[in-house]
Amino acid sequence: MQKILFYHGGPGLNGNPERNLLASMYKTANLDLQVWDEPSLLRGTLKELNTRTHFEQLLHSAEDFLLQHYDGTPLHLFGSSWGAQVVAWLQQNHSDKVASIILSAPCFDIYKADHNIFTFIAQDYKGNNDDSNFEKMQQVIERLSGSFDDNAIKGWELALANPGFLNYYWTNTEAQAKYLANFIAPEYGFDIENFFAVRKSMTDIHIIPTSTKTIIVYGARDKIVIIPEEMDFIKEKFPRHVIYRLEHSSHYPHIEEAQRVADIIAAEV
Numbered sequence: 001m002q003k004i005l006f007y008h009g010g011p012g013l014n015g016n017p018e019r020n021l022l023a024s025m026y027k028t029a030n031l032d033l034q035v036w037d038e039p040s041l042l043r044g045t046l047k048e049l050n051t052r053t054h055f056e057q058l059l060h061s062a063e064d065f066l067l068q069h070y071d072g073t074p075l076h077l078f079g080s081s082w083g084a085q086v087v088a089w090l091q092q093n094h095s096d097k098v099a100s101i102i103l104s105a106p107c108f109d110i111y112k113a114d115h116n117i118f119t120f121i122a123q124d125y126k127g128n129n130d131d132s133n134f135e136k137m138q139q140v141i142e143r144l145s146g147s148f149d150d151n152a153i154k155g156w157e158l159a160l161a162n163p164g165f166l167n168y169y170w171t172n173t174e175a176q177a178k179y180l181a182n183f184i185a186p187e188y189g190f191d192i193e194n195f196f197a198v199r200k201s202m203t204d205i206h207i208i209p210t211s212t213k214t215i216i217v218y219g220a221r222d223k224i225v226i227i228p229e230e231m232d233f234i235k236e237k238f239p240r241h242v243i244y245r246l247e248h249s250s251h252y253p254h255i256e257e258a259q260r261v262a263d264i265i266a267a268e269v
Contacts, residue, residue: 003032009081012195017182029266036065055201074099081107100213104254120168121159148199172256214238215268219249
């Protein structure tokens with residue numbers, strides 16, 4: 001059985017949905033899916049938040065998870081969205097322990113993704129005649145600097161306050177509901193403090209090209225990360241890639257078309 005380590009997106013999320021929705025499905029495909037959760041005060045796996053070092057702590061937690069599961073046989077690392085950056089960092093630091101990389105809607109240009117979601121949220125406010133928040137978000141967009149400064153923080157505060165925020169990440173509403181149900185337990189809720197702490201402390205990973213086989217799946221309807229626009233980067237950094245476009249998914253193809261993605265992984269690894 002091939003062992004796959006899953007690293008979720010976010011930050012501020014956790015792997016509880018994948019643990020509950022995918023692990024059994026993957027097992028039937030002879031895939032042993034092990035799921036990582038970022039350190040969080042909610043789960044008692046973090047002592048304190050430090051906006052200077054939290055990103056580093058998160059990376060080392062991801063590394064500990066890899067080392068815990070490594071038994072001499074190279075592992076398959078699976079990153080969703082922002083988790084692709086975590087996987088890339090792990091591969092660079094432990095290439096001898098990595099058999100392949102699997103990326104679902106990989107988000108490497110996080111500031112472009114910020115711009116995209118802010119634009120949709122601005123239009124949502126406008127469509128709901130919330131002129132005040134529309135103007136505020138428009139000002140945020142005009143002032144985006146490519147860093148997580150006070151302006152970007154304001155943008156995320158406006159985005160998170162929008163009731164329809166998460167809808168822009170999904171096509172399959174049934175899959176969305178099943179996914180979000182896994183955040184109900186307090187210890188597995190969306191950790192907003194973690195989100196801001198990680199983003200404030202993020203440093204550039206400086207991804208270098210790798211010869212490791214890379215399997216990429218993305219949703220054709222993704223509005224947040226437009227993979228065709230990222231192909232130059234992907235070709236440079238992951239030259240041994242195969243890519244699958246899933247027609248009925250947005251930003252969560254590994255959930256929206258879960259069986260299809262499981263079949264792809266089983267065939268490729």
